[in-house]
Amino acid sequence: MSTRTTTQITIAQAAERSGLSAHTLRYYERIGLIHPVGRGENGHRRYGRDDLEWLELLTKLRTTDMPIRQMVQYAELVREGPHTAARRRAMLEDHRDAVHAQMTALEEIAAVLDHKISMYTEMENNT
Amino acid sequence: MSTRTTTQITIAQAAERSGLSAHTLRYYERIGLIHPVGRGENGHRRYGRDDLEWLELLTKLRTTDMPIRQMVQYAELVREGPHTAARRRAMLEDHRDAVHAQMTALEEIAAVLDHKISMYTEMENNT
DNA sequence: GTAGACGTTCGAGCGCGCTCTAAGTCAAGG
């Protein structure tokens, strides 16, 4: 029998590893973005491997501007079980498309910036 | 003598062409993001070619997440005259770098999403 | 001359995503 003691860490450590603040971690839990995390004897939160992986996904989605409401929805689907897999995949696909669109826009604008910058450089040389 | 009557349009038209709301246009002017725009005899704003071009730049900077404070700073430099060109170029370069960083992050995450999506697809097929 | 569409100013309000405060619990160390 394997006792499931998978590297339980404190909220401070989880904060440091995830790059989020302890405040934010509690906030995420409150709003249902994180499944209620386990507690130690003293009632303190203990974060395990899975929690950290989940946080990693969350931060990826956040940095690509997925709205929190959508992330909550995704989290709910995960909690509902495997039969929601198709819907989850659809959400990820939608988001991936959004990310692609974002990238296209960025590339276009980067080009415009390069153009403007070189115009400035030219101006500076022609004086 | 050329009379300077360069296609003066109303705020509603400027809103439509720029994709911003009239409310937002006035707001941008209030906070110094747009140099005070000309007025018709009735006191109504009249937007010209230059204004529209400026708006176009603004929206590009916004969609690439340049903070409004920074854009205001840039606008101030423009108003101060040509001797600020070097500083303006520096700002654009900084922002271009930020955009590149953003793009890199997006690419990385898009890859992760693709991976997760294909895992879901696999799951669905193996049942 | 009056309705209705469009414009003006000033200031308040809002949605998002945190961020922080206050008040309390608990454990370890001096």
Added chain:
DNA sequence: CCTTGACTTAGAGCGCGCTCGAACGTCTAC
């Protein structure tokens, strides 16, 4: 014992970027 410090909760507050409302002015058509 008492302090220190990491944790807990509930709820208030904040910065950003708009967004909207109220009250009023102006132009056009009927």
